[in-house]
Amino acid sequence: LASAVAQGMVRVPTHLVSTICDDRGEEPTYNGVSMSELIEGDYGIGDVISLLWFKRKLPKYATKFMEMCIMMCADHGPCVSGAHNSIVTARAGKDIVSCLVSGLLTIGPRFGGAIDDAARLFKAACDKGQEPAAFVEELKKKGVRVSGIGHRIKSKDNRDKRVELMQNYAKENFPSTRYLSYAVAVEEYTLQKSSNLVLNVDGCIGALFLDLLSSSGCFTEKEATQIVEIGYLNALFVVARSIGLVGHALDQKRLAQPLYRHPWEDVLYME
Amino acid sequence: LASAVAQGMVRVPTHLVSTICDDRGEEPTYNGVSMSELIEGDYGIGDVISLLWFKRKLPKYATKFMEMCIMMCADHGPCVSGAHNSIVTARAGKDIVSCLVSGLLTIGPRFGGAIDDAARLFKAACDKGQEPAAFVEELKKKGVRVSGIGHRIKSKDNRDKRVELMQNYAKENFPSTRYLSYAVAVEEYTLQKSSNLVLNVDGCIGALFLDLLSSSGCFTEKEATQIVEIGYLNALFVVARSIGLVGHALDQKRLAQPLYRHPWEDVLYME
Amino acid sequence: LASAVAQGMVRVPTHLVSTICDDRGEEPTYNGVSMSELIEGDYGIGDVISLLWFKRKLPKYATKFMEMCIMMCADHGPCVSGAHNSIVTARAGKDIVSCLVSGLLTIGPRFGGAIDDAARLFKAACDKGQEPAAFVEELKKKGVRVSGIGHRIKSKDNRDKRVELMQNYAKENFPSTRYLSYAVAVEEYTLQKSSNLVLNVDGCIGALFLDLLSSSGCFTEKEATQIVEIGYLNALFVVARSIGLVGHALDQKRLAQPLYRHPWEDVLYME
Amino acid sequence: LASAVAQGMVRVPTHLVSTICDDRGEEPTYNGVSMSELIEGDYGIGDVISLLWFKRKLPKYATKFMEMCIMMCADHGPCVSGAHNSIVTARAGKDIVSCLVSGLLTIGPRFGGAIDDAARLFKAACDKGQEPAAFVEELKKKGVRVSGIGHRIKSKDNRDKRVELMQNYAKENFPSTRYLSYAVAVEEYTLQKSSNLVLNVDGCIGALFLDLLSSSGCFTEKEATQIVEIGYLNALFVVARSIGLVGHALDQKRLAQPLYRHPWEDVLYME
């Protein structure tokens, strides 16, 4: 077919379009950057993500921030939904991919998947200059929770260290932390309502990505909007947590744990 | 391309081969049987499976048996691995497909997925006329468990009703239950070792499928062997349990259950 | 713990609630119906779904309709997204569960998953007595597609036989087909716009389920609304198509097809 | 319950054991290392993997090697099974997790998942001092392919650059490359049989990991054996490729590609 097409004998429209990676030449390239360049140059995993997701090279502070997010979101103990499902699957004797995937599928609005929603809400509100209090109350009236706010365990007096570390990094390295400031103002307001309505990891990453998109000078306003709309940011959590989910699955296999069965006594059977 | 090919202008080998379903004509057909025929004739879900998996129409007692298996394997409470993971995923607020899939991925050697292995073992042993005791001891020496034998909860004096019902049906309707008899003889032997080493649902379905393959007159010996080797039988459990997993996910959504977090007290944190 | 709780020594709230299936007694029960009753009585797969999903026994015409939906949605050829992904996974040498699941994950708004959305739209519009034309134009103004309308291949003059068969069955057996009539009126209007804007399988099942929910006398208005909101109906497609996806995976294994690689010539590599 | 247990009122054995991550204290710790230490110290993503998977800190050349593997395995174009399935799922309008997962499920014996098998084979053969030729011929006689050898596209004269880069890095930085030398000797032999029987990425990573396990001084022989048996190494490919699969899904969403349907002309419909 290739040669028939080349000779102009037939014209078939292709059925797929792809723009991030080219594997046809001597070496595969990620958005035009070859493997050799990646390895020989001063590239890291954050750069690979920049090239494959954002299709551009980002400044060092930005790729370092992404790597920090990955490191800090890599795991959060065996009790959260994702790790729990990966553990149960590992104990059922399944392969690593199945274990990982069974856990990944719990990532969503309530677990790890609030980054994009948080970014969407903070962007819309901050861009139109809405007061934090008005923002929270408007959502409340609609019966919608503020994404990026709230934690099952953490609270005002038992802050999530990861959130703190990210904030410090950004304050030192980002050109601007305008959106983060907005998110913190929102948190101040929600903490008056209940002590566990803290800015959570999702909310913090969401706000800081907005700062990155708007102040790095690498994205047009339109591109930033599209990235937030499509939802690139949860994906970062997903890739990060893959490391932990695999870790939990390997852990169970190493410990040779038997088939898990949830204890009957822990279930309330109702009509 | 289609017309270019039709006119003989180009010859491209196709990249896919498919044999079970044709959707190109007026009506889709399952192994040659049209939708209208399916609905207007006396066909049921068991027949659809026969056509799409086994590529032939099977006698009524066989399709009825498959439907019975589906009905009896549809669910087994919220505590087993599969239901548990679907429940956790539903409580994380995910869509029905994600909930179902997170549970399905636990199906394997230790949970619901021993049917094919049981069939393989029973077939090999029975076909060469090995004594049940010798069969069990040989596996023990290899450090391999007898698939289809054993249950976490059920035991000699607390039999699995589902196994009983299947056996009765087969005895009344199958031309032969030679493999089932072999499996029961194995169970008699293992029960002497421990009272929970009963013939489980997987083992019973495995043995009865062997009887169906060998005595229905619909399969050559070679076809039967290939079916057992490839492993069609776990798939029956998988389709059946899909009904229950979806049921559990819907149940949690109806009950509006919040995010699940496994209780810390139930975890032993070790080095 | 069980006995400690029984003796009133400790009070721990349970962490899980479950209402569809009880596996603690002599026999598992589906919403109170025992395995023996299921097998010995005149129950079928449709009844099992009624019990586990809707938590009630439904009339024969309703369970038969569900079985019909399953039969007709079981497969639709190797070219649709779901079958394609299952085929590719099978050719990568993966187990049946992985093949099935890789295909299931394509089910959603554009493929097979429009039933619930169609039901939601038709219910809202029909219940408030909106004209079909007004309904279509309102959605168009919002930039939203009419779920349940449109097909890549089928058209006015090449109707989907499955839709026709379902309609006929419902007209003969359902107490009322008020919602179906509404959906057909919508189709009449959209067909004036383009000949492929037919009522598709998803739309037809969606409308007929609304008729079932409202005219069977088994559901209160509140229950019907909750079922449509939560979205039970896509799940029926999901369970049905599981049969076909497994069929395609087995097919590839039987044919011993090698690793699939999409042909380079079929991809447009762009910047 | 926690306090009841603490007061010694009840003794319930826990149902889960976990050893890699502790989220109960002030800060989550990965195998004892706190978040603050991770961020403030000179840790990277490779270190996080060391801690969560291998439960120890590894030397810089080892974590750097793992990061290199991740960078080089992150993507390999849109045509391979995994990317293809993620693309199809994205075009079906599904969320990023579903897209990622649908692609991940293709990873296995034929695609990306041969690293552990390669390591197992090379370790067994090299440890017992088997000649490369004897090793290849023995597998051939058993009808088993040499994992880590062979490529659909690459060949003797069109080497995979990634393999070359890894080899160079290891030769410069690893204490020993004994297993790699063995794998290269195997390749020399298989290349005589056919020019596409090159050492592929999987084989190269497998061999180099063996070198790392045996010469880094961080693992006992027993630990190394267990790691190879359980299969940690494919997991590295899995985490790496997650980046690319997500990239492809985002790419399709950015391009707003419609539902994919495989072209009919590309399918050979057979009986």
Ligand SMILES: CC(C)(COP(=O)(O)OP(=O)(O)OC[C@H]1O[C@@H](n2cnc3c(N)ncnc32)[C@H](O)[C@@H]1OP(=O)(O)O)[C@@H](O)C(=O)NCCC(=O)NCCS
């Ligand atoms: C994270 C979360 C699931 C934890 O929830 P939880 O501790 O179980 O809290 P509950 O659901 O029991 O809610 C307790 C109260 O706080 C309120 N609340 C919780 N999170 C809220 C939020 N983000 N915005 C507004 N109110 C919130 C609830 O409405 C509830 O109020 P009520 O008792 O008057 O109904 C929850 O805070 C949430 O949904 N947050 C938004 C999504 C998010 O950021 N998720 C990522 C977390 S890593």
Ligand SMILES: CC(C)(COP(=O)(O)OP(=O)(O)OC[C@H]1O[C@@H](n2cnc3c(N)ncnc32)[C@H](O)[C@@H]1OP(=O)(O)O)[C@@H](O)C(=O)NCCC(=O)NCCS
């Ligand atoms: C179903 C199953 C996981 C239940 O296991 P369990 O109750 O947790 O049993 P344990 O793993 O604690 O085993 C208890 C003892 O019985 C033995 N045993 C359990 N199942 C056995 C089997 N199928 N064959 C031989 N011995 C078996 C174990 O080796 C163990 O002996 P040990 O104490 O001397 O080491 C187990 O019986 C099994 O693996 N069966 C085979 C696979 C199968 O049929 N699965 C489908 C079940 S629906």
Ligand SMILES: CC(C)(COP(=O)(O)OP(=O)(O)OC[C@H]1O[C@@H](n2cnc3c(N)ncnc32)[C@H](O)[C@@H]1OP(=O)(O)O)[C@@H](O)C(=O)NCCC(=O)NCCS
């Ligand atoms: C099924 C479906 C994906 C097929 O789409 P398709 O043939 O590829 O159609 P296209 O996306 O190329 O659309 C062609 C035109 O018809 C319009 N159209 C397609 N489906 C429409 C619908 N359901 N409602 C309104 N307009 C529709 C499109 O907007 C487009 O108009 P334009 O050219 O003016 O922009 C599409 O009809 C759809 O999204 N339907 C709704 C969801 C649904 O029911 N899915 C289940 C199908 S089994």
Ligand SMILES: CC(C)(COP(=O)(O)OP(=O)(O)OC[C@H]1O[C@@H](n2cnc3c(N)ncnc32)[C@H](O)[C@@H]1OP(=O)(O)O)[C@@H](O)C(=O)NCCC(=O)NCCS
């Ligand atoms: C990668 C792979 C799937 C590519 O296969 P392919 O190019 O489609 O090759 P084919 O399956 O058409 O095989 C062509 C011939 O080479 C032989 N061959 C291919 N790979 C072989 C291997 N690893 N060891 C021995 N022989 C091999 C085949 O047996 C066949 O010989 P035959 O024509 O005499 O039957 C294949 O080489 C393989 O299975 N390798 C081992 C697994 C592996 O390393 N996978 C990871 C790849 S990234």
